Amino acid sequence: MRDVAIIGIGQTKVGEHWEKGLRHLALEAIQAALRDAGTERVDALYVGNMLSGELTGQEHLGALVADFAGMRGVEAVKVEAACGSGAAALRLGYVAVAGGLANVVLVVGVEKMTDALGPEATTALAMAADADYEAGQGLSFVAINALLMRRYMYEYGYKKEDFAPFTINAHANAMNNPYAMFHTRVTADSYAQAKMIADPVNLLDSSPVADGAAAVVLAPATWARRFRGTPVRIAASAVGTDAVALHDRRNPLVMEGATLSTQRAYQQAQAGPEAIQVFELHDAFSIMAALSLEAAGFAAPGQGVRLALDGEITLQGRIPIATMGGLKARGHPVGATGVYQVVELVQQLRGEAGANQVPNARLGMAQNIGGSGATVITHILERMD
Amino acid sequence: MRDVAIIGIGQTKVGEHWEKGLRHLALEAIQAALRDAGTERVDALYVGNMLSGELTGQEHLGALVADFAGMRGVEAVKVEAACGSGAAALRLGYVAVAGGLANVVLVVGVEKMTDALGPEATTALAMAADADYEAGQGLSFVAINALLMRRYMYEYGYKKEDFAPFTINAHANAMNNPYAMFHTRVTADSYAQAKMIADPVNLLDSSPVADGAAAVVLAPATWARRFRGTPVRIAASAVGTDAVALHDRRNPLVMEGATLSTQRAYQQAQAGPEAIQVFELHDAFSIMAALSLEAAGFAAPGQGVRLALDGEITLQGRIPIATMGGLKARGHPVGATGVYQVVELVQQLRGEAGANQVPNARLGMAQNIGGSGATVITHILERMD
Numbered sequence: 001m002r003d004v005a006i007i008g009i010g011q012t013k014v015g016e017h018w019e020k021g022l023r024h025l026a027l028e029a030i031q032a033a034l035r036d037a038g039t040e041r042v043d044a045l046y047v048g049n050m051l052s053g054e055l056t057g058q059e060h061l062g063a064l065v066a067d068f069a070g071m072r073g074v075e076a077v078k079v080e081a082a083c084g085s086g087a088a089a090l091r092l093g094y095v096a097v098a099g100g101l102a103n104v105v106l107v108v109g110v111e112k113m114t115d116a117l118g119p120e121a122t123t124a125l126a127m128a129a130d131a132d133y134e135a136g137q138g139l140s141f142v143a144i145n146a147l148l149m150r151r152y153m154y155e156y157g158y159k160k161e162d163f164a165p166f167t168i169n170a171h172a173n174a175m176n177n178p179y180a181m182f183h184t185r186v187t188a189d190s191y192a193q194a195k196m197i198a199d200p201v202n203l204l205d206s207s208p209v210a211d212g213a214a215a216v217v218l219a220p221a222t223w224a225r226r227f228r229g230t231p232v233r234i235a236a237s238a239v240g241t242d243a244v245a246l247h248d249r250r251n252p253l254v255m256e257g258a259t260l261s262t263q264r265a266y267q268q269a270q271a272g273p274e275a276i277q278v279f280e281l282h283d284a285f286s287i288m289a290a291l292s293l294e295a296a297g298f299a300a301p302g303q304g305v306r307l308a309l310d311g312e313i314t315l316q317g318r319i320p321i322a323t324m325g326g327l328k329a330r331g332h333p334v335g336a337t338g339v340y341q342v343v344e345l346v347q348q349l350r351g352e353a354g355a356n357q358v359p360n361a362r363l364g365m366a367q368n369i370g371g372s373g374a375t376v377i378t379h380i381l382e383r384m385d
Numbered sequence: 386m387r388d389v390a391i392i393g394i395g396q397t398k399v400g401e402h403w404e405k406g407l408r409h410l411a412l413e414a415i416q417a418a419l420r421d422a423g424t425e426r427v428d429a430l431y432v433g434n435m436l437s438g439e440l441t442g443q444e445h446l447g448a449l450v451a452d453f454a455g456m457r458g459v460e461a462v463k464v465e466a467a468c469g470s471g472a473a474a475l476r477l478g479y480v481a482v483a484g485g486l487a488n489v490v491l492v493v494g495v496e497k498m499t500d501a502l503g504p505e506a507t508t509a510l511a512m513a514a515d516a517d518y519e520a521g522q523g524l525s526f527v528a529i530n531a532l533l534m535r536r537y538m539y540e541y542g543y544k545k546e547d548f549a550p551f552t553i554n555a556h557a558n559a560m561n562n563p564y565a566m567f568h569t570r571v572t573a574d575s576y577a578q579a580k581m582i583a584d585p586v587n588l589l590d591s592s593p594v595a596d597g598a599a600a601v602v603l604a605p606a607t608w609a610r611r612f613r614g615t616p617v618r619i620a621a622s623a624v625g626t627d628a629v630a631l632h633d634r635r636n637p638l639v640m641e642g643a644t645l646s647t648q649r650a651y652q653q654a655q656a657g658p659e660a661i662q663v664f665e666l667h668d669a670f671s672i673m674a675a676l677s678l679e680a681a682g683f684a685a686p687g688q689g690v691r692l693a694l695d696g697e698i699t700l701q702g703r704i705p706i707a708t709m710g711g712l713k714a715r716g717h718p719v720g721a722t723g724v725y726q727v728v729e730l731v732q733q734l735r736g737e738a739g740a741n742q743v744p745n746a747r748l749g750m751a752q753n754i755g756g757s758g759a760t761v762i763t764h765i766l767e768r769m770d
Contacts, residue, residue, distance in 0.1 A: 054438050057512055057516040058520075059435060060756055063642075067629060067633070077473045081445065095481050100386055101386065131442040131443035238460075243457060374448035375461070
């Protein structure tokens with residue numbers, strides 16, 4: 001097995017791109033990543049996407065994007081793991097390069113959601129849940145997270161407003177990210193007044209439906225210096241799974257898939273949570289941020305919200321999260337999100353995060369989650385120099 | 386890179402399984418494959434599927450199937466490449482084992498199509514084509530194949546009835562396959578009288594919409610003898626792509642993606658068409674069988690139909706195809722098809738194909754195609770002993 005480096009990154013602004021299709025968004029991110037790497041040659045393309053069929057009537061994105069990006073003929077495939085599709089594609093790209101079956105691999109995550117009506121997007125997103133036993137009974141993703149958040153508040157004695165720091169932090173960080181969907185500060189007051197969607201989840205606990213694409217270029221670490229970008233090594237790449245339906249889990253407040261995925265990653269990287277300086281986690285809802293911090297070992301069960309209340313998740317805190325806005329404020333184009341997280345982590349490790357730079361960041365973690373914790377893909381990245 | 390062997394195979398009968406869901410079909414094939422291999426331990430699961438979201442409202446099949454098959458926690462992901470999804474999943478499983486990132490990998494292809502109404506299935510299948518420039522203009526997959534078949538007849542001077550041998554051969558071979566959807570002989574007369582769907586494609590030129598699942602277990606070739614099944618080596622695994630839209634190809638009658646994919650496979654296996662004794666090709670429509678034979682080097686351009694007319698595609702011919710019924714008569718549950726082809730090829734190479742056994746078969750090829758030739762995945766398999 002070979003060490004693998006990320007030699008190029010690219011992203012589009014997250015938002016409502018009514019004038020661009022899936023292929024155009026993907027192309028924009030791909031071109032930026034190849035330019036950043038200083039290469040045009042690619043051995044294989046992995047496309048992370050969840051809902052192109054349901055929302056735009058287009059499957060077969062591997063060949064479609066390869067051709068549109070001027071790579072007709074190249075090996076290409078689409079990878080799907082619900083909202084974890086982006087990092088799942090990166091995981092497969094990593095496997096190909098680490099195992100020596102490809103040298104330069106392009107991974108792009110892309111999603112186009114805003115052409116659909118709101119109810120259509122909600123129905124499509126529910127396909128990440130169990131169709132027979134959850135979605136089929138009318139349980140949407142907001143509803144699933146409302147159940148989780150209510151149970152968490154009940155078990156650990158938190159109040160609704162205790163979750164505000166997650167949103168306040170994400171929106172504050174997004175102010176300095178030109179690619180973020182929202183550039184609006186959130187305060188404790190505006191959080192308290194936000195419209196309720198599924199009690200206790202309000203509008204400011206929820207990441208937005210959005211369009212976007214992000215891409216990374218992988219190569220063997222020994223090749224990395226031939227390319228333009230500051231290389232960052234993939235120190236770990238791991239996947240853990242759990243039951244898709246919430247009621248099939250042993251304890252709904254313990255994401256065992258996330259624990260498994262993180263433990264596997266820590267073992268590969270030979271590092272634990274104490275060594276991680278930045279954590280791009282999957283804050284699709286505030287409650288998911290809390291549960292992720294706990295599953296990854298940054299807080300004991302029930303202490304994820306406490307960590308946020310103590311200010312430890314900000315850029316100056318013990319473990320900065322959502323450093324460029326996170327899913328909440330950068331936006332959550334579902335199949336692209338996992339690649340955005342990694343692009344932003346690379347920005348941090350290269351020292352290119354501008355006003356949001358975490359000082360001396362050398363080791364960071366990105367974690368992308370499908371469903372309410374059923375597929376969890378973790379990558380640990382390390383600056384090479 | 387390590388040699389990879391197929392150590393277990395399993396399949397469900399192809400048909401209309403109204404009493405079984407996606408997860409039940411997948412489980413049945415998985416259990417059969419694990420029993421055949423004599424193992425329960427698996428490092429990763431790759432699920433090939435195209436239309437679970439569109440037709441059953443369920444995405445996220447990786448985690449869902451892993452959990453239902455009793456493998457909660459294992460690395461799992463869904464892979465999509467239109468009707469090539471099954472072999473695309475096998476390709477990724479191969480990459481993981483060959484590269485040393487996993488030892489025992491389970492690959493399952495599954496599709497559940499018959500709960501949807503006919504027009505729904507046709508619309509869903511059109512997502513393999515270009516949504517903006519083909520499907521969006523009303524071009525279904527039958528229509529695309531009708532255009533190809535008419536052009537072929539015009540360019541090379543064939544009559545409609547010249548295509549009959551493909552269907553007659555497939556249905557004759559399916560008679561002896563208990564897993565096949567159809568057990569009905571087709572004659573030149575019944576072919577001539579078949580209902581026209583999109584002139585010149587009639588009902589007997591078209592593979593059926595169906596439900597089904599097939600699975601294979603992979604392991605390093607050096608481990609193969611520890612397991613129960615007669616091992617078969619993967620001598621080559623390759624992918625080639627082309628433009629998705631037919632009008633973007635240089636010549637619609639030349640499947641450049643198939644040529645690329647096959648050439649890459651021949652190079653890996655260090656063997657050419659003359660050494661291949663069985664060819665499980667992608668006969669979704671009669672015209673696709675002809676074009677596949679030509680792209681893989683078994684016939685010159687325009688001579689694929691001639692090869693069939695000369696009887697060379699039967700079990701006694703130069704290059705037997707659709708030996709267990711092919712897509713036409715075994716059935717075409719789209720995301721499962723590529724795995725069915727490989728399961729059947731393994732039956733041939735193990736000498737377990739019963740009345741349909743190709744004598745002394747040691748080297749065979751399976752080729753799975755997404756869209757009208759935009760993603761082509763080729764595997765060459767060799768009997769180990």
